[in-house]
Amino acid sequence: MNFQHSEKVKDLLTRVASFMKEHVYPNETSYYHFVHHPDNLWQEWPGMEALKEKAREAGLWNLFLPHEYGAFSPGLTNLEYAPLAELMGRVPWSPQVFNCSAPDTGNMEVLAKYGSPEQQERWLKPLLDGKIRSAYVMTEPQVASSDATNLETSIQLDGDGYVINGRKWWISNAAHPDCKVYIVMGKTHFDAPRHAQHSQIIVPADTPGISKVRAMPVFSSMNSPGGEWELRFDNVRVPKENLILGEGRGFEIAQGRLGPGRIHHAMRSIGQAQRALEHMARRAENRVAFGKKLSDQSSIRQDVARSFCEVEMARLLTLKAADSMDRFGNKIARDLIAAIKVVAPQMAQTVADRAIQVHGASGVSDDFPMAYYFTLNRYLRIADGPDEVHMSQLGKLKIAEYVAQGDD
Known part of the structure; x- marks a missing residue:
């Protein structure tokens, strides 16, 4: 696996990061207050369509759709999309801005891969356009x-x-x-x-x-x-x-849909964990308690170091899974997809928990994103299949594989 991003991906990373800085992060508070106001229940945040149009105009649109879908796709591989999804995932609602949010992404893949021309015309095209x-x-x-x-x-x-x-x-x-x-x-x-x-x-x-x-x-x-x-x-x-x-043929469709969906969740979880880690480090450096910075406390340094290690391990496993999907297909990569589906949300939940602790009472408030990251990733440990199901299937798969290899 090539650890260096291609020039195309480097360019997209720069553009997505700039878009997030200019348009998404400044709107986090506005979005939060609107969607949590009881008068706005089941209404879309008014700024969403304008941001979607800006993303489309910037060429940052439908980046999730794998390259094998031809005219429907911007041509990225799963490996190329992974760091972009991580960036978007730092703000959980922002993938919608780029038309890269679940469950629409999985449904678009179903229609692109399995839909009839008539189904694609009626439903896939407006989904790809972000109209529905x-x-x-x-x-x-x-x-x-x-x-x-x-x-x-x-x-x-x-x-x-x-x-x-x-x-x-x-x-x-x-x-x-x-x-x-x-x-x-x-x-x-x-x-x-x-x-x-x-x-x-x-x-x-x-x-x-x-x-x-x-x-x-x-x-x-x-x-x-x-x-x-x-x-x-x-x-x-x-x-x-x-x-x-x-x-x-429902199971055939479900398996074709859920593999990419699971790894997309993992990519976004890593973005959330990375952002929580950054918040934790800045808080530790800027907060003084009992006469010294939190960053001077050995236990805090260990939490930052351990979190860095865990984020990097999960990121590398995600990239390996994405690369395997590109090279060999989702069926061959199912062991790595299952592994990262288990690893990434648990890791993000743990890192978010450490960041909450470093922030004290403000960590459990909505002034910072860590409390939301914590609950979101706890939920993801059940969504698309609970950890136990993936672990059971992964264990069964690996036992069969190693037994078939025979003794050394």
Whole structure:
């Protein structure tokens, strides 16, 4: 793996960093106060569209989409995108400014990779243009959805369309004012082999029969406007042509979607950990207690040093995973993707916790970003599959690999 960024990536890094400094960081307070005001629940921050237009004009748009998607993509590899995603991740809402935010990124990849030309024309193009947003509707309340074979929502063929019935929850973006389309996973064949029962289908968000049951706060925050909801589908009918790829191919689509999504989360987590580390170092140098700087305390220096080591280790693992995805594909790289999905959020949570401690009471306030980083990364240890599932699968994979190698 080449540790030197290409000239193209160096240029993009400079431009993204400048954009963040000029347009994003100065708006953090404005964004925070707007989205947390009860009168603005489920409304978009008014400055978002203007920043998106500036990012598009600057050529900093859709940077996430891998190079293999041709005309849809700006041509970056996963390895090239990683440091850019890290920069964007320093402010958790800023990826939306560059049209690089979840769950839209995963849904755009699904439509780019598996969608029909008609599906791409109707849904992918406006998503790529940043004109609409989307939701990925997978998790269910009745079953342990970390094992996706448990999903029970039915997608049944009926004449010239499919009828959807079931309950879903923890659906990000479901109530966002610009969310116009859902990609729903459910069962089309209840008696088929375990991994051939499910399909994925496009459902316009305004289709009759969809009910927003309740908002689902995370750590007492609604995370408006893109926060999580429970939904109910009661005889929701959509045309047959809304099915993606074909019946029984839901798991194939899910695996194609979740690998890139997991590593994108890791990239952003590293950006948050890096920023928390920088805040911790500056606070330690500028704060005096009991007659000397915090930075003169050996325990504080150790926290800074340990955090630096952990951020660098996670960053290198992320880059290795991204490089493996580029060279060999997501399936071959699944061990590294699983590893970084476990490592990065836990690392970012730990570094944020140390930074909070160095800041004292202000660390748990919203004057600094560390408290948000802490809760966000704690949540990410469950999102896209809990740590235990990834560890179990990774352990199984590595045992089989090493046993097959035989003894030395």
